[in-house]
Each structure stands twice: as structure tokens, then as C-alpha cells.
Amino acid sequence: MPLWFVRGLRRGVVTTRYPARPDPSASALPTPPAFRPDALTGEIADALVATCPSRALARDGDALLFDAGACTTCGRCRDLAPAAVAASGEFELAGTSRTALCKRIPLAGEVRR
Amino acid sequence: MTTEQAAAAELRGAIARQFGRSLHIRTLDTGSCAACEQEIRMLAAPHYDLNRLGFFFTPAPRHADLLLVTGPMLRAFAVAAHKTYDAMPGPKLVVATGACALGGVYEPDSFSYGSVDAVLPVDVWIPGCPPSPLALLQGLLVAVDRLAEKVPRLSFVAGGPS
Numbered sequence: 001m002p003l004w005f006v007r008g009l010r011r012g013v014v015t016t017r018y019p020a021r022p023d024p025s026a027s028a029l030p031t032p033p034a035f036r037p038d039a040l041t042g043e044i045a046d047a048l049v050a051t052c053p054s055r056a057l058a059r060d061g062d063a064l065l066f067d068a069g070a071c072t073t074c075g076r077c078r079d080l081a082p083a084a085v086a087a088s089g090e091f092e093l094a095g096t097s098r099t100a101l102c103k104r105i106p107l108a109g110e111v112r113r
Numbered sequence: 114m115t116t117e118q119a120a121a122a123e124l125r126g127a128i129a130r131q132f133g134r135s136l137h138i139r140t141l142d143t144g145s146c147a148a149c150e151q152e153i154r155m156l157a158a159p160h161y162d163l164n165r166l167g168f169f170f171t172p173a174p175r176h177a178d179l180l181l182v183t184g185p186m187l188r189a190f191a192v193a194a195h196k197t198y199d200a201m202p203g204p205k206l207v208v209a210t211g212a213c214a215l216g217g218v219y220e221p222d223s224f225s226y227g228s229v230d231a232v233l234p235v236d237v238w239i240p241g242c243p244p245s246p247l248a249l250l251q252g253l254l255v256a257v258d259r260l261a262e263k264v265p266r267l268s269f270v271a272g273g274p275s
Contacts, residue, residue, distance in 0.1 A: 070217025
């Protein structure tokens with residue numbers, strides 16, 4: 001009997017059950033950042049915009065504009081400001097609208113009207 | 114909802130039901146670094162096994178229902194992309210794959226359009242650099258209406274609605 005057949009029987013099913021059940025390896029995937037608005041000041045936001053290599057971040061007055069479609073999950077924003085930026089853990093980002101991927105993150109310390 | 118809109122919604126549902134049972138995919142590389150191709154290739158590996166979901170790769174656009182486009186759409190490739198799209202029988206879907214295809218990496222330039230939707234009508238967007246095989250599977254299932262899209266509800270604010 002071929003050895004690969006025996007090995008396959010011993011290991012069982014290796015195929016993911018993905019849409020029905022979550023995949024165990026999903027937590028190890030690189031994911032776009034999630035921002036903490038209370039730690040996100042204007043200076044940090046400007047530094048994040050300057051460090052982003054893929055034009056995923058932009059400053060718009062008292063908010064940070066984040067384009068998850070342009071994000072390459074390089075992690076430079078997380079390295080720059082670990083207090084304000086963490087991994088979101090979201091990998092199911094596909095959608096039928098391009099504009100739905102562009103999000104508005106409020107900044108801390110701005111006057112709320 | 115007008116009768117035309119209702120008829121269009123009904124037709125879209127009927128097409129998605131047909132495609133949800135069996136969908137043939139043609140990949141199109143419009144100048145990517147091949148990382149997206151590497152991940153697309155992994156979909157056929159035993160761990161992901163996209164054939165179990167009724168998806169199949171096809172070598173010819175004439176047999177394809179869905180065009181999986183990667184890369185920033187080089188200007189030199191636009192004619193070939195149009196020809197590929199025109200060769201596909203309708204109804205057909207276009208899925209833009211990866212940050213380049215979504216317009217994140219390259220600006221419109223003398224060598225590239227910078228995003229796929231400048232040339233082809235895109236139906237589903239899959240972000241990621243490269244998108245993982247799981248993200249690609251989710252995108253394909255969103256394209257055939259078998260999985261609800263999550264991204265409009267996400268805020269990317271820690272502690273906010275997830």
C-alpha cells in the first residue's frame with residue numbers, strides 16, 4: 001500500500017471547515033489596525049499618516065481617515081504607536097462596495113460639538 | 114421598490130443561486146508581484162480545497178463566470194484585460210484582489226491605472242497584501258451571495274462595534 005495513503009488515513013481530514021466553522025489558523029493572520037480613539041491625539045495621527053507607506057491613512061480635521069482597502073497590513077503604525085493602534089483581528093474584509101472600506105476614526109482631545 | 118428594481122433583484126438572486134452551486138474562475142494578473150497569485154494557488158491545496166465549495170479554476174475566459182483580477186492594472190495590459198472580459202459569457206463577475214487592485218499601492222501613473230475599476234466594472238473587492246486564502250474564500254462566497262459581507266459593520270475602532 002502506498003505510504004501517502006496510510007499517512008493520510010492516520011492524519012485524518014486536514015481540510016478547513018471555514019465558512020461553517022472558524023479556521024484555527026485565522027488568529028495568526030496579519031490583520032489591519034484597529035485604533036483607540038482615547039489615545040489617538042493629533043500629533044500621533046499626523047505621525048501615523050506620515051509613516052503609512054500605502055496611503056491608507058489621511059487626516060481630515062478632527063478625524064483620521066482609514067482606507068482598509070489600501071492597507072497592506074505592514075504593521076508600521078502599530079510599531080510607531082502601540083498605545084493607540086492594535087491589530088483588529090479581522091480578515092473577512094471582502095465587500096461589494098469600495099467606499100464601505102473607508103472608515104472615519106475620531107481623534108482624542110478634539111472639541112466635540 | 115419599483116417593478117424594474119424588484120425584477121433586477123430577483124434576477125440577481127437567481128444568478129447568485131446558480132453561481133453558488135458551481136462557479137468557474139479565471140485569474141488575471143495585471144502586473145502584480147505574484148504574492149496574490151501565490152495565495153490564489155494555495156486555494157487549491159488540501160487545507161483550503163475550494164473545489165468542495167463548487168469553485169473551479171478554468172484556463173480560458175470563455176469558460177469562466179468570474180474574473181479574479183490582481184495587480185494595479187498596467188496601461189500595457191488594459192487591452193488584454195478588455196479582451197478577456199469581453200470573451201467571458203454573461204452573466205459575469207469581476208473580483209478585484211489585493212491592495213494594488215484596490216488602488217492602495219500605486220497612484221495612477223504613466224505605467225499603470227493604479228486600480229482595476231479604472232478599466233473593468235468591479236463587483237467585489239478583496240483587501241489584503243496579499244489576501245490570505247481564507248480572505249479569498251470569503252470574497253468568493255460574498256461574490257456568489259453565500260456569505261454576508263462584514264465590512265460595512267466594522268469600525269476599526271478598538272472596543273467599538275466589531
